[in-house]
Amino acid sequence: MRPDAARRRPLEALTCRRSGDHRERHAADPSRESGEASSRARGGGRMTAATAESLSAGQLGRALAAGGLQVRYQPIISLPDRRVVGMECLARLQNGDELVAPARFIATAETHGLIADLGAEVLRQAIARVAGWRRQGDGLAAVWVSVNVSPLQLADPTFLPLVRSLLREYSVPASALTLEITETVATAGAVQPALEALSAFGVRLALDDFGTGFATLDGLKRLPVRMLKIDRTFVSEVATPSRARAIVRAVIALAETLGLYVVAEGVETEDQLVVLEQLNCLAAQGFYFAEPTETPELVDLQQGIRRAPTGTDLATLWRPEHDATVLAAARLLAIRPSRVRDTVVALSSACGRRMGLSAGSNYVTRMLSLVHDHRELVLAGDDWAARVPGAADLATVLADGLPRPDLPIEVRVVAAAAGVGAVLRERPDLDLASCCEQVVAGGTVDDEVAAVLVSVATRPVPIIGIDTVLDTAEAYHSGRSGVEERMRALLGVTRAIGSTRDMRELLRLAADEARAVLGAASLSVERWDRETGVLRTLVNVGELGPAQVVFPADEFYPLIQFPESQRLLTMGMPHLQSVNDPTSDDAEVGMLRRLGKGSCAAVPILIEDRLWGRMYATTSPDQPAFEARDLELLTAVAGVVSTVVVQAEHLDAMARQAFEDALTGLGNRRVVDDALTRLSADGRPTALVLLDVDGLKEINDSLGHGAGDLALQVLGDALSASVAGVDGGLAGRLGGDEFTLLLPDHDLLAAQAVVVTLQERLASQRGPTVSCGVAVAAAGPWSARVLLAEADAQAYAVKRRRRGDRRSTRTANLDRVP
Incomplete structure (x- = not known):
């Protein structure tokens, strides 16, 4: 036994305890294949192996005529927050008592001219199902559905009209549909027009089994794909140092550079998942999370996969006046420099990020960590902690030393980090991992937070001096001063202009007020035209650039020329650019220079979870550039602007219904x-x-x-x-x-x-x-x-x-x- 084995046993025990159920479940099913074909199909017979004899045309025709085509759904999980973001459709065929895998009937369907009808039925079922999820409004209302398509389907001139017709029939936006193609299909010149047309219409294209085909880097750059799916043959070896891991790392880096969403296929073990998270993989799917399942189990599946932290979200209770109270106390505490305090603040932030907390909860966690030891101060009045949400609960937990899983997640995270700080104060010779181990072994934190300490302790945590942290927090607080009043004014404006019948004037007034809230030099509201793949500007306000007008007739920007904007609209990710930042995108910087601006911030405008367009704000060259801390306010303002867009679109819809x-x-x-x-x-x-x-x-x-x-x-x-x-x-x-x-x-x-x-x-x-x-x-x-x-x-x-x-x-x- 290694000398440190006994010391690390509490961490290992916790990890095994959390993953044991999963390992036991799959150990009981040794016949399960490593591919997408499940060893056992729920609600049906046993899945036949892919190596079995293919169905004949007669068998396939009879099975289809008998309604034997089934669609199973396997969830695609966002790794940062463990949410189900998509569902891949996997076709199955009930042939008598056996459930047949796609490998046994797809080739027959293609050879005998049945693939178009078969593919159309899978597509119809998939779109109908996602429409049902959206109507239900539960946890699956925002997911997209992913369907594999063959080259014969793409070459069929009726395929695009079919896709458009089905989306219209079920009132599903094109962005809710992803079509998966292989590298071999993608590089075939004959299907390129179809791919371009589908992408222009708003359908997302995913390159499936990436790494096993023949797509060159130049070809990948030219393809209209928005997602890469790393083949399971690489994922299966990613848990150990290998060429496969190097390839996965390179693919993830490549996808990030090109602004593509990356999904790892075939995740089956905890070790694979941990390494993928370390490599910054955005999403994954596989038997580790769930086998392909039929519709009735989807709701339970969603609740089972989502690992949302329990407790009350203090972000909804936090106000700017709480910032001022905390910062004043933190400045007093910081008079005496402390490595322990710096560590608690850094560890709290790291745990919050690792748990996938919201931006608001992460902010509250950081603020509470600044005053986790506020009992060392003699503050005016005994009710100081009562005036700061979570502070009194934090003091109680630290005093009792007992886990409290019922308390808000922000409090529990800071309490765990403070516990680590207490160990560090007693044993300054220990490293961070050893301190975390002692806290976990002592049983003073609940399992949910302890698991995060396990994960965070395996990686270096950057420690930033408390003065720097406070300077950043105070700058953010000063930027927030008066924001609530401005937001109330903005909402008042939306109500006041709600009776206007002029859609353009409605947008102009809202955009101008939003610009004032942000202190921006200019602001534009731009709509995403999915069919043409461009951003079309509806209104510009503020200090306009050369050739800009308030209501432009023909101001539009092809997304293919602006990768960051394309990424915003395909994945909903805001972006910041500055002419003085060498890492900023060249195309975006070029646009800023043409407009005579110094920086920009772009955030998505969503209407009922649908990406409608973006809000684009700029600063003048002599203003401070937008920073990451501005994104929360920008997103909030964009949310208010979206309410105005809804009103404007309502007017537009009334006009369309009339004419x-x-x-x-x-x-x-x-x-x-x-x-x-x-x-x-x-x-x-x-x-x-x-x-x-x-x-x-x-x-x-x-x-x-x-x-x-x-x-x-x-x-x-x-x-x-x-x-x-x-x-x-x-x-x-x-x-x-x-x-x-x-x-x-x-x-x-x-x-x-x-x-x-x-x-x-x-x-x-x-x-x-x-x-x-x-x-x-x-x-x-x-x-x-x-x-x-x-x-x-x-x-x-x-x-x-x-x-x-x-x-x-x-x-x-x-x-x-x-």
């Missing part, structure tokens, strides 16, 4: 009538094309209303493209299967050319066929009612004849219609 067709996004009958009235009043020459969808009822009856809706959406997109370059052109839906195109300044031949191009576009996209009637009004007075009636009559005549390609050849040239 826009919900399914296709085209103008509705009211918009068409208004446009016709304006054109006829101006006497402007106009061609009107009336279109009637052929066989819509048959499509609905035979393939379902979802297929019918998809056909109408494809037609709507094609009609929008037809008028994209027409001055004053309009595509609209009159109702049901009737659509129209208004083409100002078009004669008969020009209108017919538009119809030909439209029908060619529909044919190339496998869209519906349409019967068309064209009527033309020359310059001068004409009647909108008569023009519409003539086009309708021609479309009806064409539909009755049902011949040729159903393209109308009859038109009416109404030179003078009364």
Whole structure:
């Protein structure tokens, strides 16, 4: 036995106690495969091994026809706070009494042309499930769902319309869907347009099994992926010093450099998890957390994985006046320099971070640690501790020396760190790990906090002098002075302007007040346009840069040119940039220089947990740059701005409901009538094309209303493209299967050319066929009612004849219609 083995036994015992249940559970199932295929499928028969014979086309067809396709969900866990952030969908097939793994039927499906239907059903179930989680509003309401797709699906021109249709049908934002592709698929040139289109639409793309394929670094830089999933073959060896660990470390560093979210697959042991956390891996999945599971167990699964600290969150009770009270006492305590006090403060902060506490709780933990020994002071009045949330409880715990798991987590963390400090005061010759060990062995802290001490003690804890800590805290406190009043004023402004009907003025007033709260030189509210992959500025206020205006018509920023902004919108991570910081992103610094600013802070604006856009604040070159301590206030202000955005979007939604067709996004009958009235009043020459969808009822009856809706959406997109370059052109839906195109300044031949191009576009996209009637009004007075009636009559005549390609050849040239 090593000489230090006995000394370290309390730490080892605690670790084993916390992980023993997991090890025992898997030891009882020796047949479990190391891959994603579970050894036992809950609620069904035994999973057949991947090496077994593949299903025949007949077996696969019969199983699918019998409804044998099942989808299991394996959670993806955020490691810093142990939250479920995503669910990977894993397909299973019930074939008689056996549950078949994907390796036995995917190849058969691809070979026999069944992969499109199979993949569409998995996608439908996945999107329907995530829609259900969002409606329930529980702990799974914010998770995204991840689905594997094959190259054949990506090459299918109907795949993107299918994705869009399903997301619309279930009212799920594109950001809630992640599609996983392998490196081999990603590097195939044929699917590149599909990947770009999916990414532009807002769907997240993940590179699965990273490290086993052929993606080059240059190719990775060009791919529109937002997530890397480290293959399980590397994760399985990460717990020991090896080439696999070096590769994992390099992949995580690469992902961080490129702004990509990284997930480790196949985590099965505590040791693997600890090393991944040390390497700053953001997320993981595997049997250590949970096997793929069916829907009824999801809620319990979520509660079981989340290891949220128990107790009351003091951050909700903390006020700026508490800062002043604590800092005054801490300055008195700091008159006598103390290594012990420095250690307690540093260890408290390290434990708070390790537990994944919120920013507010971490702040309160740090403040309480500054006065953990306030009993050494003779303070005016005996109720000093009662005026500071948590201080009285802290004094009680330190006096009694007993664990109190019922107390707020901030108090328990500081009490544990103070206990370590007491050992250090008695034994200054001991290192930090030894002091932590004595505290754990003494049983003076609860298991939850003791486990954190175990983890923190294995790594060096940077000790910062108390004067530096106090200077930082006082600067933060001075920055917070008056903030509550300003925030109340901001909320008052949002209420006062809530009755306005002007969406732009609503945003301008809120942005200007937010800029004043932050003391920023300028502030912009920018919306994320997912379909085009750009940030579009809605309003600028304050000291504007060259060429900036308050309400820009065309100020937008392609995200591909700004990696930090892309990272903010894909992962919700704020960022700070400064022209004087050599580590700042070159593109962001270049933007600051063009605007004539010194620094910027960008924080996401979320609407119902959906990334809507960002708030972008700047300082002038002669102002102090934004710092990390400003992020809490920035985030709070962005939260208030989001309430204004909700009001503004409500106004916009009301306008859309009044003038826009919900399914296709085209103008509705009211918009068409208004446009016709304006054109006829101006006497402007106009061609009107009336279109009637052929066989819509048959499509609905035979393939379902979802297929019918998809056909109408494809037609709507094609009609929008037809008028994209027409001055004053309009595509609209009159109702049901009737659509129209208004083409100002078009004669008969020009209108017919538009119809030909439209029908060619529909044919190339496998869209519906349409019967068309064209009527033309020359310059001068004409009647909108008569023009519409003539086009309708021609479309009806064409539909009755049902011949040729159903393209109308009859038109009416109404030179003078009364």
